[in-house]
Amino acid sequence: MARRVTILVNGKRHRVQATPDTPLLYVLRNELSLHGPRFGCGLAQCGACTVHINGAAVRSCVVPVSAVRGKRVRTLESLAGGRPHPVVQAFIDEGAAQCGYCINGMVMQSIAFLRQNPHPTEAQIKKALNANICRCGTHYRILRAVQRAAKAKA
Numbered sequence: 001m002a003r004r005v006t007i008l009v010n011g012k013r014h015r016v017q018a019t020p021d022t023p024l025l026y027v028l029r030n031e032l033s034l035h036g037p038r039f040g041c042g043l044a045q046c047g048a049c050t051v052h053i054n055g056a057a058v059r060s061c062v063v064p065v066s067a068v069r070g071k072r073v074r075t076l077e078s079l080a081g082g083r084p085h086p087v088v089q090a091f092i093d094e095g096a097a098q099c100g101y102c103i104n105g106m107v108m109q110s111i112a113f114l115r116q117n118p119h120p121t122e123a124q125i126k127k128a129l130n131a132n133i134c135r136c137g138t139h140y141r142i143l144r145a146v147q148r149a150a151k152a153k154a
Contacts, residue, residue: 007069010034014031016065020066028060036104037076038101044061044062045131047109052073054072055074057109090146094145096144102134106129122143125146
């Protein structure tokens with residue numbers, strides 16, 4: 001049965017109507033009109049739906065909305081405004097997006113990863129992004145973008 005749930009997304013409180021087991025992704029897209037997180041597989045295997053929950057990169061397609069009460073959810077839209085986030089700028093500079101469908105997940109995963117490991121090796125970047133799928137094959141540009149972002153933050 002649907003009920004009111006209050007969630008904190010991108011620094012703002014939102015009261016939404018949802019059943020407790022509704023995936024967070026559906027609430028973000030359908031109730032809050034946040035279209036950065038994408039539906040890819042619905043099984044947490046592709047990464048297109050990645051958001052941050054209390055700073056950790058999480059697949060929103062398998063997180064029930066009830067699990068984020070009292071937690072901070074951050075989507076790609078939180079990076080908009082003013083100068084681009086260094087990771088976003090690096091993705092732009094490297095031309096890392098072709099179709100762009102995976103980029104939400106790649107950017108959000110990269111930001112969380114670089115927060116934990118600001119000076120990664122190439123192997124560490126590959127491992128961190130291994131579970132994010134890019135069907136267009138821009139993997140090398142994405143790798144260069146993350147390397148560029150790490151250097152920019154240094």
